[in-house]
Each structure stands twice: as structure tokens, then as C-alpha cells.
Amino acid sequence: MNDKNMIDEIIKIKEEKGIKIFAHNYQNYEVQQIADYVGDYLQLIEASKESDCKAIISCGVKSLAETLKTVSDKNIVMPVSEAVCPMNKKINIDELVSFKNMHPQFTIVSSLNSQVELKAISDICVPTSKAVEIIEKLDSENILFVSDMNLGNYISKKVKNKNIMSWTAYCNIHDKVTKQEVINMKEKHPNVPIIVHTQCREDVIKLADYAGSTSQIIEYVKNLKDKKVIIGTETGILHVLRRLNKDKKFDLLSPSLICMDMKKTSLDDVYRCMTDDTGEIIKIDEDIRLKALNSIDNMMKYL
Ligand code: SF4
Known part of the structure; x- marks a missing residue:
């Protein structure tokens, strides 16, 4: 067929x-x-x-x-x-449970894209687009952010007056983008904005014109006057961007931005x-589902 x-x-x-x-x-x-x-x-x-x-x-x-x-x-x-998701596979839930038991003063905040077992042991989930906003409002001063340490690092720079630690997992796809690739692209296309995902490394984010989640990138690009934009997140988003912005042209920042999964x-x-x-x-085991749902419901209270 x-x-x-x-x-x-x-x-x-x-x-x-x-x-x-x-x-x-x-x-x-x-x-x-x-x-x-x-x-x-x-x-x-x-x-x-x-x-x-x-x-x-x-x-x-x-x-x-x-x-x-x-x-x-x-x-x-x-x-x-x-x-x-390969990033999810890197997270050892037993180790996290041990951390939680040994450090009860930490609030466990997990990404909404984490596996259900991680959500179940978390206090709250956050979507990337609202992570900074929600974490800023949490009562706890000590935060353990899981899953993406690049994103955790980004959040820790934005959220003041909180002690934010990141678990050592990361997204292979966004982490592979290098500062040199941004420099090369800027030299080749000096007036073209470079937009990257907040799961990229800090040195990449620093050189980019904007960093955000996928939904933030889509919204940001919609309002850009530029007719050409370079995108530093997984290549699939180009289909969405081209569908929504018929008058703009998009290039991918790095050939490594393909998630095979x-x-x-x-x-x-x-x-x-x-x-x-x-x-x-x-x-999903009902006990785990209910615990994971509790983390998602806690997130929903802040949206
Ligand atoms: S892009 Fe792929 S590896 Fe990275 S967080 Fe998403 S699913 Fe996981």
C-alpha cells in the first residue's frame, strides 16, 4: 500500500x-x-x-x-x-529513592517527560516551558531537579534564592550541540537568529539569541520578523515550524539533532x-500511577 x-x-x-x-x-x-x-x-x-x-x-x-x-x-x-527516551534509561530510581531518604529536606522536581516511576517518587513535575516559573514559587529552598542536568543548570541560573541540584542525566541529542557549531553558524549567517532548546549546554545557550522549550520556541519564532531562523532542537520541530510559518525558512543548527527513538x-x-x-x-501499576498523578496534579496547581 x-x-x-x-x-x-x-x-x-x-x-x-x-x-x-x-x-x-x-x-x-x-x-x-x-x-x-x-x-x-x-x-x-x-x-x-x-x-x-x-x-x-x-x-x-x-x-x-x-x-x-x-x-x-x-x-x-x-x-x-x-x-x-535514552535520558530516562540513565536514571536509577533506587539511587534516587536513597537520596530522598537521606535528604528529606530536598523537594524532588522531575521533568514532565520523565518515566512514570520517576514521577511516582517526585513531589512535583514541571514542564520545561514553566519549570523556572513553578520552581520559583515552591516553598522548599532545596530542590533536586531530575532529569536533564543542562536544563537543571539553566533553571538554577534563573531561579534565585534556592539551592538547586541536578541529577546527572542528560539528553544526548541536545547535549551534543557544541559552542563551535553556534560560532560557525553565526559566521556563516551573521544576521540570522539562532534559537536553541534549554536542554542544550550552557555555553551553547549563552551564544544563542533565544533558549526555550519546544512550545516556547514555536511561540517565539511566530513573533519574529526575520525570514530565516536557525533552530537548535530536535529536527522534528522543523515540520511544526514550517507548517505554522509559511513565510519563514528554517535550518537546523547541528546534524546531531536527531533523536532516533x-x-x-x-x-x-x-x-x-x-x-x-x-x-x-x-x-501501569495503580499504586505507581496514583503517585505519579499526584506529582502531575501538584504541577497543575501552578498552571
Ligand atoms: S530528544 Fe530524545 S533523548 Fe532527548 S529527551 Fe527527547 S526523547 Fe529523550
């Missing part, structure tokens, strides 16, 4: 079965094309609450599917169960998941 016919079939089956497709901003173009919602974790959580669908096909990494299952009583299906889901995987039940139905 060619892509055109497959897309038509997917649209037909979605309607027949009451399914919605949720895709993260970093998904492949063809998956974004057939998605009902494309966004970051927070936007997809909100969409899952608004949607009256019977089931959601979650196209992203496992922590996205788990997040949607944590907040929703709908069936959540993941087309490719091997798509797991975000790219594991193909159109064919989504189709087979709908027709042959090949996907993974997300199941």
Missing part, C-alpha cells in the same frame, strides 16, 4: 473506531501529518482531557504514553514499544497498530 492510501485508511479507521492520534513535536513528518494533536507533553495532556475519544495512539517515546495513561482513563496504545514510529507502525493490534497497550 502506498503512503497516500495508507493515510486514507488510517483516517477512515480513526473515525470508525473513535481513535485519536497524538504525536510529539519530534515525530516524523508522516506521523505528524495523520495526527489529531501535535505538541509537547503538557499540550498533549490537555488534549487528552478534552478529547472524547475511546483510545489514543501515542506517537513518541514511552514516557509520553505513560504520561497520557497516568492522567487518562482511555486506552493508550504505543505503536513501537522499543521507543524509549523519536523517529522509531513510522506510518506503517501506526497503521498496523490500528489494524493488527501490534502496538503496546500501556498498563
Whole structure:
């Protein structure tokens, strides 16, 4: 079956079965094309609450599917169960529990894109776009931020009067971008703004014209007058930016900005998941889900 016919079939089956497709901003173009919602974790959580669908096909990494299952009583299906965020894999939950027991004065703040087991032992989750704002308002003076240490470092520079420690995990994709790549790009395109993700390293962020989460980058670019923009986050966001800004041209800051786990889901995987039940139905132990939900609910109080 060619892509055109497959897309038509997917649209037909979605309607027949009451399914919605949720895709993260970093998904492949063809998956974004057939998605009902494309966004970051927070936007997809909100969409899952608004949607009256019977089931959601979650196209992203496992922590996205788990997040949607944590907040929703709908069936959540993941087309490719091997798509797991490498940063999440670096976090040893037992070590974190030990830290928590030994340092009860620390509030554990985890990224919304963390795995469900991490959310379950956290006091509160934060989306990248609101991390600074929420952490500033927390009562606790001692914060342990997990998962991305580059983002943790960025937050610690912005939030004054708090002792912020970061757990030593990071996103391989954003961490690989180098200061030299920014310098080279500035030399090649001196008047073009360079926009990077806050999961990049500090020296990269310092040289960039703006740093933000995916949703902040999308909003910032929308308001730019420049007709050409260089983007320093995962390449999938270029599809979103090109769709929303037909008058602008985008280049990627570094060829390393491709997350292979975000790219594991193909159109064919989504189709087979709908027709042959090949996907993974997300199941979470109820005790863990409720604890993780508590961290998300605590976050929601600040939004
Ligand atoms: S881009 Fe980074 S944080 Fe996002 S899924 Fe890939 S490795 Fe994980």
C-alpha cells in the first residue's frame, strides 16, 4: 500500500473506531501529518482531557504514553514499544529513592517527560516551558531537579534564592550541540537568529539569541520578523515550524539533532497498530500511577 492510501485508511479507521492520534513535536513528518494533536507533553495532556475519544495512539517515546495513561482513563496504545527516551534509561530510581531518604529536606522536581516511576517518587513535575516559573514559587529552598542536568543548570541560573541540584542525566541529542557549531553558524549567517532548546549546554545557550522549550520556541519564532531562523532542537520541530510559518525558512543548527527513538514510529507502525493490534497497550501499576498523578496534579496547581 502506498503512503497516500495508507493515510486514507488510517483516517477512515480513526473515525470508525473513535481513535485519536497524538504525536510529539519530534515525530516524523508522516506521523505528524495523520495526527489529531501535535505538541509537547503538557499540550498533549490537555488534549487528552478534552478529547472524547475511546483510545489514543501515542506517537513518541514511552514516557509520553505513560504520561497520557497516568492522567487518562482511555486506552493508550504505543505503536513501537522499543521507543524509549535514552535520558530516562540513565536514571536509577533506587539511587534516587536513597537520596530522598537521606535528604528529606530536598523537594524532588522531575521533568514532565520523565518515566512514570520517576514521577511516582517526585513531589512535583514541571514542564520545561514553566519549570523556572513553578520552581520559583515552591516553598522548599532545596530542590533536586531530575532529569536533564543542562536544563537543571539553566533553571538554577534563573531561579534565585534556592539551592538547586541536578541529577546527572542528560539528553544526548541536545547535549551534543557544541559552542563551535553556534560560532560557525553565526559566521556563516551573521544576521540570522539562532534559537536553541534549554536542554542544550550552557555555553551553547549563552551564544544563542533565544533558549526555550519546544512550545516556547514555536511561540517565539511566530513573533519574529526575520525570514530565516536557525533552530537548535530536535529536527522534528522543523515540520511544526514550517507548517505554522509559511513565510519563514528554517535550518537546523547541528546534524546531531536527531533523536532516533523519536523517529522509531513510522506510518506503517501506526497503521498496523490500528489494524493488527501490534502496538503496546500501556498498563501501569495503580499504586505507581496514583503517585505519579499526584506529582502531575501538584504541577497543575501552578498552571
Ligand atoms: S530528544 Fe532527548 S529527551 Fe527527547 S526523547 Fe530524545 S533523548 Fe529523550
